[in-house]
Amino acid sequence: xxxxxxxxxxxxxxxxxxxxxxxxxxxxxxxxxxxxxxxxxxxxxxxxxxxxxxxxxxxxxxxxxxxxxxxxxxxxxxxxxxxxxxxxxxxxxxxxxxxxxxxxxxxxxxxxxxxxx
Amino acid sequence: xxxxxxxxxxxxxxxxxxxxxxxxxxxxxxxxxxxxxxxxxxxxxxxxxxxxxxxxxxxxxxxxxxxxxxxxxxxxxxxxxxxxxxxxxxxxxxxxxxxxxxxxxxxxxxxxxxx
Numbered sequence: 001x002x003x004x005x006x007x008x009x010x011x012x013x014x015x016x017x018x019x020x021x022x023x024x025x026x027x028x029x030x031x032x033x034x035x036x037x038x039x040x041x042x043x044x045x046x047x048x049x050x051x052x053x054x055x056x057x058x059x060x061x062x063x064x065x066x067x068x069x070x071x072x073x074x075x076x077x078x079x080x081x082x083x084x085x086x087x088x089x090x091x092x093x094x095x096x097x098x099x100x101x102x103x104x105x106x107x108x109x110x111x112x113x114x115x116x117x
Numbered sequence: 118x119x120x121x122x123x124x125x126x127x128x129x130x131x132x133x134x135x136x137x138x139x140x141x142x143x144x145x146x147x148x149x150x151x152x153x154x155x156x157x158x159x160x161x162x163x164x165x166x167x168x169x170x171x172x173x174x175x176x177x178x179x180x181x182x183x184x185x186x187x188x189x190x191x192x193x194x195x196x197x198x199x200x201x202x203x204x205x206x207x208x209x210x211x212x213x214x215x216x217x218x219x220x221x222x223x224x225x226x227x228x229x230x231x232x
Contacts, residue, residue, distance in 0.1 A: 033218055045208065045223035052218065091160065095219060103148045103212055103219050104173065107160040 003027065004092050004108035011113050013082045020067070021077040021111045023092030029053075032096045034075040035105060036066065039089040048090075051075055082115045089113075119143070121224035123209050129230045135197040138227045140209030141190055150221060151184055151194050152208040160208075166192065167214075199231045 005024045013019035025034065036048040051059045051066045059066040067076040079086055089112050093105040122141040130136050142149045150165040164174040169186045177184070181200070186192040196203055206228050210221040 035218075035220060037223075043206065043228075044225050045210070047220045047222065050218040050220055103167070103214065103221075104150065104162055104165050105221055106162070109159050 003096075003106045004094055006092055006108035006111050008111045009109075011111055012116055013079075013113065014116055015084060016081055018078060018080045019082055019113065021079070021090050021092075021113065023075045023077065023108060025073050025075060025092075025094050027073075027094065027096050029096045032094055034066070034068070035093040035095070036064070036075075036077045037091045037093060037107075038086075039091065039110070040085075041088070045091075049077065079113075084115050084117075087113060087115045121209055121211055121222055123207075123224035123227050125227060126225060127228045127230075129232065130199055132200055132231055133198045134231075135195065136199045136203075136229060136231075138194040138207050138209075138229070140192045140194070140224060142192070142209070142211030143222055144190065146211035146213050146222075147189075148212045148214060148219070148221075149186060149192050150208075150210040150212075151192070152210065152223075154206045154208060154226070155204075163194070196229075199229075201231045204230050 003026050032053045034051045038046045049059050049061045049064045051068045058068050063080045065078045089110045091110045092108040124139045147168050151163040154160045163176045164184045166186045184194045206226045208223050208226045210223045212219045212221045
């Protein structure tokens, strides 16, 4: 079974609008972390936002927020006021557990976001 | 502080040749990861180190791949002999255990083409 599922291969959004990128995850661990990364066309992987499984509030970082619904095992990324520079691939990732082996990230297949004028 | 530094950025080699990819993690980071990205398989974790010791190499595709971390500031990923199906972008990333979120910081990647 996929640990991280991103069901939207591609999304379009108009400039200045908000967009939600979906991510669901599968784990039996109680302690885990969820991440979103951005990969622009230049290829680098840029960390955007983090949500811990015990965090009671949804994470926010500037125009990025994470809609964390633990019971549904979803961790959707919301980008507000989209900009042309937001056009990129977006990856959801998970880190499971708390032991020493719990630092590796498992990534989803990504969603390509295109911001239009 | 400088980010994760990978070299070379691009590598084109002939099938059968040895390829060595290099990585310098962020100073003070105690985890180092090697990922491979392809269109077909997405981002795959190949191997990762903690304090220079390999912890999990279950993602290494076959014996042609090997990775070393001789010290805290340097790691290599070697492919010998290389094959066309090894063509991919190889990322190195590092993280710190003492940060609660332990986010991984990625290098720019090495785009490998085996012809």
